[in-house]
Amino acid sequence: MPGEGFDSALKAAADFKAEGVGALFTLLGENVTDLTDANRVVEHYEEVLAESGEVHAEVSVKPTQLGLDIDQEAAYANLRRLARAAANARSFLWIDMEGSAYTERTVDLYKVVHAEHANTGIALQAYLHRTVGDVIGLIPARPAIRLVKGAYAEPGTIAFSAKREIDENYLALCTLMLPEVKRRNVRLVMATHDTDLIARAWRFGQALGLDRAHFEIAMLYGIRVDQQLRLAKEGFAVRDLISWGDAWYAWYLRRLAERPANVWFVARQLLP
Numbered sequence: 229m230p231g232e233g234f235d236s237a238l239k240a241a242a243d244f245k246a247e248g249v250g251a252l253f254t255l256l257g258e259n260v261t262d263l264t265d266a267n268r269v270v271e272h273y274e275e276v277l278a279e280s281g282e283v284h285a286e287v288s289v290k291p292t293q294l295g296l297d298i299d300q301e302a303a304y305a306n307l308r309r310l311a312r313a314a315a316n317a318r319s320f321l322w323i324d325m326e327g328s329a330y331t332e333r334t335v336d337l338y339k340v341v342h343a344e345h346a347n348t349g350i351a352l353q354a355y356l357h358r359t360v361g362d363v364i365g366l367i368p369a370r371p372a373i374r375l376v377k378g379a380y381a382e383p384g385t386i387a388f389s390a391k392r393e394i395d396e397n398y399l400a401l402c403t404l405m406l407p408e409v410k411r412r413n414v415r416l417v418m419a420t421h422d423t424d425l426i427a428r429a430w431r432f433g434q435a436l437g438l439d440r441a442h443f444e445i446a447m448l449y450g451i452r453v454d455q456q457l458r459l460a461k462e463g464f465a466v467r468d469l470i471s472w473g474d475a476w477y478a479w480y481l482r483r484l485a486e487r488p489a490n491v492w493f494v495a496r497q498l499l500p
């Protein structure tokens with residue numbers, strides 16, 4: 229992350245915009261235990277959306293940051309409020325996918341909000357066995373899907389754990405959705421740093437007659453930036469997910485878990 233304040237995220241987004249890379253904003257934090265905090269998050273995002281016009285950023289929120297653990301109806305109401313704010317700002321609202329305890333409720337939440345607000349999308353995780361069913365169920369409603377591999381520790385009964393299997397499922401899901409990007413205007417964002425997977429999916433997209441501007445890719449701030457710039461230069465629609473906030477601990481641990489080499493990277497920065 230570029231810094232703990234939103235101003236640093238905005239500045240980073242402006243720098244990326246100059247390089248042809250769009251921004252996806254997210255305030256770090258999850259599992260709020262008080263609806264007052266959830267309301268504060270909504271108000272903060274409303275300000276973010278109002279200030280993001282210049283950089284054409286989209287925003288991404290976690291349902292548990294909007295109160296899903298406390299009161300499902302309140303979380304729905306908060307999400308609706310944000311979808312309206314995003315529409316007013318001519319922006320787009322994404323719903324992050326958290327651990328599997330929330331998947332069903334998050335997909336249900338998305339169905340309701342998307343029926344009212346077309347400018348909304350959901351993240352789905354390729355490591356979950358159920359995701360193919362979720363994609364098939366959502367396609368008739370012309371969803372926007374941000375496909376990720378998945379960042380939480382899930383049991384083998386519901387999730388693939390071998391990288392090869394996750395990658396195969398990721399590609400199979402892209403193969404399912406890419407024709408719908410062309411046919412039904414479904415929006416698919418490949419949110420991965422795996423440039424081999426991106427290249428393989430693009431070969432299929434190309435065969436379908438998709439143009440690069442409709443082939444969307446998203447990566448995290450600071451990871452494979454060279455690839456983000458290369459893909460943008462080649463004409464693909466690339467977004468960089470930029471986060472800020474002081475609740476970075478859980479998020480940071482997930483990043484370490486998916487790439488233990490980062491422990492050494494961080495240790496090196498701390499050592500004199």
Ligand SMILES: Cc1cc2nc3c(=O)[nH]c(=O)nc-3n(C[C@H](O)[C@H](O)[C@H](O)COP(=O)(O)OP(=O)(O)OC[C@H]3O[C@@H](n4cnc5c(N)ncnc54)[C@H](O)[C@@H]3O)c2cc1C
Nearest residue numbers: 324325351376377378379419420421422446447448469487
């Ligand atoms: C825009 C975006 C949004 C996301 N939203 C969600 C979400 O809502 N829910 C969710 O569960 N997960 C989300 N994720 C995280 C995702 O599930 C993966 O955990 C994460 O992207 C790592 O997997 P990968 O697809 O990059 O593939 P990997 O196979 O893990 O990585 C491919 C290559 O990318 C590089 N790389 C990957 N991660 C790192 C890292 N941390 N540090 C340095 N290099 C790295 C390495 O070179 C690696 O070989 C999101 C990811 C992105 C990019």
